[in-house]
Amino acid sequence: QSVLTQPPSVSGAPGQSVTISCTGSSSNFGTGYGAYWYRQFPGQAPELLIYGDYNRAPGVPDRFSGSKFGTSASLVITGLQAEDEADYYCQSFDSGLRGVIFGGGTKLIV
Amino acid sequence: QITLRETGPPLVKPTQTLILTCNFSGFSFDTSRVGVAWIRQPPGKALEWVALIFGDDDRRYSPSLNNRATITKDSSKNQVVLVLTNVDPVDTATYYCAHRGTWPNVGGLGFDSWGQGTPVSVS
Numbered sequence: 578q579s580v581l582t583q584p585p586s587v588s589g590a591p592g593q594s595v596t597i598s599c600t601g602s603s604s605n606f607g608t609g610y611g612a613y614w615y616r617q618f619p620g621q622a623p624e625l626l627i628y629g630d631y632n633r634a635p636g637v638p639d640r641f642s643g644s645k646f647g648t649s650a651s652l653v654i655t656g657l658q659a660e661d662e663a664d665y666y667c668q669s670f671d672s673g674l675r676g677v678i679f680g681g682g683t684k685l686i687v
Numbered sequence: 688q689i690t691l692r693e694t695g696p697p698l699v700k701p702t703q704t705l706i707l708t709c710n711f712s713g714f715s716f717d718t719s720r721v722g723v724a725w726i727r728q729p730p731g732k733a734l735e736w737v738a739l740i741f742g743d744d745d746r747r748y749s750p751s752l753n754n755r756a757t758i759t760k761d762s763s764k765n766q767v768v769l770v771l772t773n774v775d776p777v778d779t780a781t782y783y784c785a786h787r788g789t790w791p792n793v794g795g796l797g798f799d800s801w802g803q804g805t806p807v808s809v810s
Contacts, residue, residue, distance in 0.1 A: 579733060611795030615734075622783055622801040623734065629793035666734055670796045676747050677724060677736035677796060 580605065581667050581680035588686040594655040597683045599667030601648045605678060610670040612650035614643055617664045617682075626665075627652060654685070662687045689713035691723075691784050691802035698808050705774050705807060709767040709784030713800075716762045719743035722787030723767045724798060725758065727780035737782070738769060774809045781806045 582600040589595040599612065606612060612630045615623035625634040627643035630650065642653045650667055667680040695707035707725070714721060721742040728734050738758040739747045748756050757770040767784060781804040788799035 609794055611793060611797065613795070613797030615798075617734075622804050624801070625788070625797065625799050628788055628790060628797045628799070629795065632790070632793065634799065668734075668797060674750060676749055677726075677739060679726075679734045679736060682733045 579681040580671055580674070580678040581669065583665075583667060583680035583683045585681070586684040586686060589654075589657045591657050591659060591687060593657050594653060595657060595685065597652045597654075597665050597667075597685070599650040599652070599680050601650070601669060601678075603648060604673040605648075605669045605671045606645060606650060607648040608672050610672070612643060612645045613668040614641075614650075614652045615666045615668065617666065619663075623666060657687050659687050661685060689786050689800040691786060691800060693782060693784050693802045693805040695782070695805050695807060697806060698810065699774055701775055701809055702773055705769075705771040705778070705809075707769045707771075707782055707784075707805065707807070709769075709802060711765050711767070711784070711786065714786060715765070716742035716760055718789075719745070720787070720789045722796070723760070724785050724787065725756075725767075725769045725782060726785055726798075727778075727782045728804075729777075729780040732780075735780070737771075739787070740767060741787075776809045779807065779809045 614627040630645040724739040725737040785798035786800040
């Protein structure tokens with residue numbers, strides 16, 4: 578059971594937009610700890626997409642955007658492309674656990 | 688450019704001790720904000736944080752490991768080592784080491800560079 582809750586899967590047609598939600602609590606997002614998003618292709622290491630809630634990592638296209646409000650964060654991907662099909666993870670820090678927390682991951686199907 | 692590379696045994700027996708090494712380049716543990724974490728991923732499952740060490744030697748561990756993990760750093764060798772005792776088949780996973788990003792005016796803690804991972808099977 579992950580501390581951060583993500584939908585197991587989302588899907589969208591090429592060109593459409595999708596939103597991946599990440600629900601936390603008062604001891605992580607609610608305290609102000611940042612939301613981070615990673616993409617992972619099969620058999621590869623995760624790569625950073627978004628840091629500090631909404632900042633894109635170098636080289637990440639502006640089709641990817643992040644936001645956070647209260648105890649939830651979201652990743653929006655616009656203009657879906659076939660190559661966006663991957664697993665996406667949210668991550669933060671939890672003051673109660675005094676450690677790093679991950680969501681359970683969301684498989685994006687294009 | 689930051690690079691990290693994990694090495695370790697691909698197979699260990701239950702109750703044995705697992706030792707993993709992360710060799711890195713492109714940064715040094717020169718401030719308390721610098722950190723390296725171990726993160727693992729069981730086959731077909733989600734990412735799971737294991738341990739984290741900072742430049743001031745502050746160390747954090749996942750409570751789920753029940754005090755079986757120890758993380759250390761050797762700044763002279765540019766290495767971070769994870770020791771996991773009394774391993775069990777549930778510890779079977781790909782283990783990644785990752786560099787904590789140090790962006791200015793950014794809250795929280797995230798990882799901007801990852802190694803390629805090393806698979807470990809406990810059987």
